[in-house]
Amino acid sequence: MDVTDPTEPKLVKFISGPENTFTLQMEVSDNIMITALEKIFPNFGGNPNEPFDEGVLIWDISDPVNPRKLGQFRTGGTGTHRNFYSGGNYVHLAAGMPGYNGNIYVIININDPAQPVEDGRWWVPGQHTASGEKPHKPYISLHGPPYVVDNRAYLPYGSEGMIILDISDVSKPVEVSRLSFSPPFHSQFGIHSVLPLPEKGLAYVNSEDTSYGKGPLHHASIVDISDLSNPMLLSLFPEPIPPANALYRDFFQKGGWSGPHNINILQHNKDVQKQGKLFYIAHFNAGLRVYNVKDPRLPVEVGYFMPPEPRKRYGPMPEGELVTQTEDVLVDRRGFIYITDKNQGLWILKYEK
Numbered sequence: 598m599d600v601t602d603p604t605e606p607k608l609v610k611f612i613s614g615p616e617n618t619f620t621l622q623m624e625v626s627d628n629i630m631i632t633a634l635e636k637i638f639p640n641f642g643g644n645p646n647e648p649f650d651e652g653v654l655i656w657d658i659s660d661p662v663n664p665r666k667l668g669q670f671r672t673g674g675t676g677t678h679r680n681f682y683s684g685g686n687y688v689h690l691a692a693g694m695p696g697y698n699g700n701i702y703v704i705i706n707i708n709d710p711a712q713p714v715e716d717g718r719w720w721v722p723g724q725h726t727a728s729g730e731k732p733h734k735p736y737i738s739l740h741g742p743p744y745v746v747d748n749r750a751y752l753p754y755g756s757e758g759m760i761i762l763d764i765s766d767v768s769k770p771v772e773v774s775r776l777s778f779s780p781p782f783h784s785q786f787g788i789h790s791v792l793p794l795p796e797k798g799l800a801y802v803n804s805e806d807t808s809y810g811k812g813p814l815h816h817a818s819i820v821d822i823s824d825l826s827n828p829m830l831l832s833l834f835p836e837p838i839p840p841a842n843a844l845y846r847d848f849f850q851k852g853g854w855s856g857p858h859n860i861n862i863l864q865h866n867k868d869v870q871k872q873g874k875l876f877y878i879a880h881f882n883a884g885l886r887v888y889n890v891k892d893p894r895l896p897v898e899v900g901y902f903m904p905p906e907p908r909k910r911y912g913p914m915p916e917g918e919l920v921t922q923t924e925d926v927l928v929d930r931r932g933f934i935y936i937t938d939k940n941q942g943l944w945i946l947k948y949e950k
Contacts, residue, residue: 603945610662615650617643622742625866629710630656630664631688636677637868640914645779651676653688655710669709672703679741683865687753687767689750691741694718696727699738702752704767719770721757736785742862744791749773749825751793751800754920756784759791759802761825771900776820776828780805783813792862794872799893801832801876806856810849810916815856819880819893822827837883840903852918853882859925870928875899875948877934879926885936887948900948907940910921 599607614620619635637643652671656664675693678700682688692703701720707713723732736756737738737892744751750770752760758777779787782804789805800822806815817834834857837848848855855895861877863869874891884903888896917923922939929935934946 598943600929600933600935600945603931603947606943606945612664613796617647617649618651620869622679624680624688624742624863625658626682626684628657628659629682629684630658631680631682632656633677633680635678635693640913640916649676651693653677653680653690653705653713655707655713657710666726668707668713670705670707670713670715677741681742681745681865683745687745688713689741689743689745692738697724698726698732699724699736699755700741702739702743702750702762702770704764704770717764717767717770719762719772721754721760733783736779736787738788740786741789744793744862745791745797747862749793749795751791753788753791753802754806755779756787759800759820759828760786761822761828774826774828776830778802778816781813782816783808789858790860790862792860792864792872793822793823794864795800795825800828800870801860801890803834803857803878805854805858806881807854809853809915810851810855817857817860820897821893822888832896834878834886834888834895835898837880837886837898839883839899848880848883851882851920853915853920853922855882858923861926861928863927868930870930870932877878877926879923879936881918881922881924884921884923885926885934885946899950902936902944902946904936904938904941904944907938909940911940 622633624631636649672692674695678691686708691700692704704717706716709867738755746766749914750762754760758778760775761773764770786805794802800820803817804815819831821829845851859879876888876890880886887900889899890896925937927935
């Protein structure tokens with residue numbers, strides 16, 4: 598998409614992806630793009646008996662309209678979900694590797710992009726079932742993306758919470774600390790995203806609730822990471838309130854998935870607006886929510902945008918009622934906000950006080 602003029606976005610190129618395969622996320626740094634490849638889940642229309650592609654693709658985007666594929670890393674398993682790349686030799690993966698229950702953390706070296714190699718991996722004890730380990734609870738899986746600042750990796754690890762690793766030696770990551778959220782919050786995707794800002798001593802974390810409002814509560818939170826060995830919960834973002842004319846009392850009743858999904862997380866990208874006092878969250882059936890986080894102890898909602906309800910279903914999700922499902926949010930350095938919806942495509946917005 599050419600968004601030089603955000604009021605007139607133009608489609609300039611479409612590249613078909615492999616069949617039966619998610620391409621859920623990509624990362625861009627300078628002239629390198631990393632595209633995630635993952636086997637499509639059956640509830641999203643995937644066929645478990647059909648071939649699929651997996652891992653990550655590595656592209657040269659010197660000519661952004663005509664990407665040139667340089668190489669591919671394959672996991673040998675289900676592929677990768679959401680990954681991290683901020684330039685240099687290392688790509689940090691949430692990877693479905695053979696012999697493991699759930700995704701684990703894998704570090705690959707793309708110094709030679711035609712021949713990427715694994716340099717390190719880490720998992721929660723109990724995930725490596727091929728060696729006889731047994732998970733101690735359900736939903737232990739690295740959702741990703743991992744987020745790396747200096748020699749620390751911050752992992753959104755599902756029911757295991759937020760995990761911080763020392764990756765000074767990428768071949769031997771070492772756990773520094775973890776902060777659990779499940780219980781009291783739900784376990785599946787109990788931590789979906791982590792955005793660390795160590796220069797501010799803060800991290801923003803959130804879950805992803807796929808229970809259609811029927812399970813334990815979801816959350817979006819602010820965590821004190823001034824002491825990396827002892828992260829501490831500071832506050833919870835308030836729940837969105839439906840419009841006055843809504844036919845539902847709260848968003849749990851509306852239908853579809855409710856709660857937070859993605860945040861303006863690509864802070865390492867020079868074209869993304871740096872985190873300031875405004876915080877942006879894609880909130881599934883509540884659309885985009887904007888919060889003032891100047892006081893990390895008291896986040897306050899200061900704006901929202903709800904796309905109109907979709908009229909046509911383009912995929913199997915969400916099950917049940919066809920409602921707004923705002924998935925992703927990104928804010929560019931010009932202040933333009935991009936959100937995507939499962940059944941409505943891309944919206945471009947601007948926040949006005």
